[in-house]
Amino acid sequence: MPSTAPRRSDPSSVEALRTPGPDRPGDAVPALSARGLSKEFGVVLAVDGIDLELQAGDFLTIFGPNGAGKTSLLSLLAGRLKPTRGHVWVRGQPLRPGETVWRSRIGILSHQSFLYADLTVEENLRFFGRLFGLRDLDERVPRRLEQVGLLDRADFRVRQLSHGLRQRAALSRALLHDPELVLLDEPYTGLDPHAASVLRGVLSSLKDGRRTVVMVTHNLTQGLELASRVAIQVRGRFGWEGCRDDVDLDTFERFYHGVVENGAA
Amino acid sequence: MTYLGQVYAILWKDLLLELRTRERVAAMGAFAVLAGILFNFSIDQTAVRPQDIAAGLIWMTLVFGGLLGVGRTFHLEAQDGAFQGVLTSPTPKDAVFLGKTAANFVLLYVVALLVVAVFALFFGLRLGTHPGMVALALALGSLGFVALGTLFSAVSSNTHMGETLLPILVFPLLVPMVIYGVSATARLLADRPIAEVAGNLRMLGAFAVLAVAVGAVLFRYVVEE
Numbered sequence: 395m396p397s398t399a400p401r402r403s404d405p406s407s408v409e410a411l412r413t414p415g416p417d418r419p420g421d422a423v424p425a426l427s428a429r430g431l432s433k434e435f436g437v438v439l440a441v442d443g444i445d446l447e448l449q450a451g452d453f454l455t456i457f458g459p460n461g462a463g464k465t466s467l468l469s470l471l472a473g474r475l476k477p478t479r480g481h482v483w484v485r486g487q488p489l490r491p492g493e494t495v496w497r498s499r500i501g502i503l504s505h506q507s508f509l510y511a512d513l514t515v516e517e518n519l520r521f522f523g524r525l526f527g528l529r530d531l532d533e534r535v536p537r538r539l540e541q542v543g544l545l546d547r548a549d550f551r552v553r554q555l556s557h558g559l560r561q562r563a564a565l566s567r568a569l570l571h572d573p574e575l576v577l578l579d580e581p582y583t584g585l586d587p588h589a590a591s592v593l594r595g596v597l598s599s600l601k602d603g604r605r606t607v608v609m610v611t612h613n614l615t616q617g618l619e620l621a622s623r624v625a626i627q628v629r630g631r632f633g634w635e636g637c638r639d640d641v642d643l644d645t646f647e648r649f650y651h652g653v654v655e656n657g658a659a
Numbered sequence: 660m661t662y663l664g665q666v667y668a669i670l671w672k673d674l675l676l677e678l679r680t681r682e683r684v685a686a687m688g689a690f691a692v693l694a695g696i697l698f699n700f701s702i703d704q705t706a707v708r709p710q711d712i713a714a715g716l717i718w719m720t721l722v723f724g725g726l727l728g729v730g731r732t733f734h735l736e737a738q739d740g741a742f743q744g745v746l747t748s749p750t751p752k753d754a755v756f757l758g759k760t761a762a763n764f765v766l767l768y769v770v771a772l773l774v775v776a777v778f779a780l781f782f783g784l785r786l787g788t789h790p791g792m793v794a795l796a797l798a799l800g801s802l803g804f805v806a807l808g809t810l811f812s813a814v815s816s817n818t819h820m821g822e823t824l825l826p827i828l829v830f831p832l833l834v835p836m837v838i839y840g841v842s843a844t845a846r847l848l849a850d851r852p853i854a855e856v857a858g859n860l861r862m863l864g865a866f867a868v869l870a871v872a873v874g875a876v877l878f879r880y881v882v883e884e
Contacts, residue, residue, distance in 0.1 A: 474747060491883070497749040508744030510672070510735065512679045517672075524668035525748035527661040552739075567744065 423486040425450040425606040426471065426575055430480035432630075433466050440466040442630030443480070448623070450574070451603040455617040455638075456610045458627035459654050464610040467627065468577050471608060472500055484575060498526055501573030505580045507564035511553040515544055515563045518552060519570055526571040538566040542596055558589025565596055576600055578609040582616050594619065614647055626650060628657025665750045669758025670765075676735055677766060683728035687770040690724035695777035709782035714845035718837055720774050721797070722804065722830075725767050729808030730825045732759060733816040742882075752879035756809065760871065763805035771797045787850045792860070796847065799863035800840040806870035807832050813881045839863045 426448045433441040440463040448454055458464045469475040471482055476491040483489065489496050502508070509518045516535060523531045539545040542562040552560060561581065568576065581597070582590050597620055600607050611617040618624065618641060625635040633653040677683055698716055702709070736742035745755060775797070778784045786793050807829055815824040843859035 472747065474743075494749040494751055497747055500747070502747050504740060504743070506740030506743065508740045508747070510676060510741045511738055512676055512735070513672070517675065521668055521672045522744060522748060525665055525745065525750045527664065527749070 422449065424448060424483070425452070425485060426608070427483045428471065428480060431467070431470055431477055431482065432479040433463070433470055433475060434478045435466075439630050441470060441477075444627075444630075444632060446625075446632075446635075448606050448608070450606055451601070452623055453601055453607040453621050454609070454623040454625065455621035456608065456625045456627050457612070457614060457617055457650060458610075462627045463630040464627050465579055466630075468502075468579050468608065468610055471575075472502055472577050473497070498571055499574050501568040501571065501576045503561075503565055503568040503576070503578045503581050505583045507552065507560050507567075509552045509560070509564055509567060512551060514549050514551050515539065515555070515566075516548040518563065519567060522567050523570055528571060534570065538570050541569075541599070542566045543592060556589075557584045558586060558592075561585060561589065561593060562596070565593065569600075574605055576605055576607045578607065578611075580611055581609065582611060582613055590616065614650060615643075618643060618646065626653045626657075628654050631657075633657035662751065662754055665754040666758040666761065669745075669750075669755055670761045673759060673762030674765060677762070680735065682734075683731055684766055684769065686731075687724045687728040687766070688773055690727055691720055691770055691774045691777055694720045694724065695774070695781045698778075699781040704782070709778075709784060710848055711845075713778055713782060713784050714841045714848055717774055717778055717844060718800070718841050720778075721767075721771050721801070722833060722837065724770060724774070725801070725804055725808065726826060726829070728766055728770070729763055729805055730812055730815070730822040732763060732809055732812040737816065746882060752882060753875040755882075756875050756878035757871070760802075760806050760809045760874065763809055764802055767801045767805050768798060771801050784848070787848050789847050789853065789856075792853065792856060793844060793847050796840060796843040796856075796860060796863060799860065799867050800836050803836050803863065803867035803870040804833060806867065806874045810874040810878060810881065813878065817881070835866050836863065839866065 424447045426446075428444060428446050431441055431444045432439065442463070444467060446454070456464050456467065466475065470477050473482070473489045473491045473493070473496055481488055484496055484499060510521070513521065516539070519535045519538065520531050523535065528534060536545060536548070539548050542565055544559065544562055544566065547555065547559065552563060555563060565581070578597070581593060585593060594616065597607075601620065609617065609621070618638065621638045623636070624638055624641055625632045627633065633656065702712070733742065736745075772794075775784075775786070775793070779786070808825070811825055811828040814828060815821055818824055839859045839862040843856050843863065846856050846859070
């Protein structure tokens with residue numbers, strides 16, 4: 395339990411997270427794995443040798459202070475950034491930045507909506523659906539909008555939506571192509587309690603056992619609610635990682651600050 | 660089909676956005692009309708025959724006016740990370756480039772026709788006996804221009820200098836287009852035989868094809884992080 399052990403989690407869970415490898419004998423092929431993942435921006439080491447391995451159904455929440463490299467890590471996992479060192483595998487196949495084939499398997503929700511403000515919500519979804527080569531947009535788009543509670547605002551321009559509604563529209567875009575890997579970058583930022591509750595409901599529906607979700611957030615409570623695995627990133631590397639069941643919600647905040655201070659020292 | 664569908668999706672989206680915002684066509688169109696008015700007052704038509712200098716004025720108006728619109732190709736894309744959404748889709752970068760170039764071509768060609776109409780209005784310009792060939796020359800020149808403009812607009816949008824950098828990057832590369840475009844248009848307006856123009860049109864076509872091909876290949880290196 396982290397409150398008594400401000401260090402890496404118990405050996406078994408550490409082993410599961412730190413010795414990834416798509417070719418590890420006897421294991422199912424991980425949905426997502428990374429080994430020695432590093433990213434440098436000039437002299438800044440944003441991501442520093444991160445190893446992880448996630449199976450289908452895992453929901454990993456990554457906490458960390460500003461500048462810890464969380465968004466850079468997500469961009470590496472999404473293939474949006476080329477790692478300086480290390481590799482990422484999706485279902486055992488190496489993910490190469492620039493290759494488009496993986497992108498149909500990955501859904502990304504950022505603190506930016508990735509939507510065109512002067513198109514309607516439906517026009518945005520149809521546009522991105524065409525980019526993903528989806529053919530059943532007449533059925534798929536209304537279904538996704540209904541899932542996020544935006545069916546009655548399908549004809550609203552994104553510019554007309556509040557931040558919370560815009561975030562829901564962004565989520566429907568991220569999930570439109572039914573991705574098996576979902577990457578969420580601070581999805582709760584700027585949401586009021588009700589909007590956060592709606593978003594939480596949609597995110598919980600992602601825990602269907604066949605998807606892998608990686609979420610980055612500052613909010614400890616919201617981050618732990620849905621997580622099956624937890625990591626704390628400090629200065630580019632995981633200062634602690636473990637299973638959600640290892641975490642005591644009451645003492646996690648104190649533990650988190652301890653890990654951050656130790657990592658920053 | 661998917662590739663063409665992706666190109667079409669980008670084209671459709673850009674034209675729909677322009678229809679909603681009208682920010683680029685309005686800027687280019689206003690520039691074309693104002694340039695026509697200013698040229699009308701700045702040239703002594705008793706000393707210079709408008710027919711003799713119209714080709715150069717048309718192409719210069721098109722280049723300067725076009726830059727106003729093409730330079731803002733990625734302006735709306737930057738809002739709320741919309742272009743990141745495109746880049747995280749499985750759409751090949753060259754399909755993105757071709758879609759955006761096609762949309763820019765449609766917009767610029769509309770402006771090119773407006774420029775010709777403005778000069779016809781203010782200078783009493785006649786299009787000669789081959790107006791279709793004038794339209795073809797403008798189309799080929801516009802295609803080469805928007806291909807380079809789209810590519811370098813992506814470059815300049817990633818820099819601190821932004822749109823001010825675009826003319827510095829693009830103008831030197833437009834010299835062949837201007838030479839052959841002005842030459843072809845001037846001869847067509849002077850009712851010279853088609854055989855005298857064919858070589859210029861072929862060079863304009865080659866310039867357009869080369870610009871599109873180079874842009875499609877290089878675009879991914881410009882937009883990828």
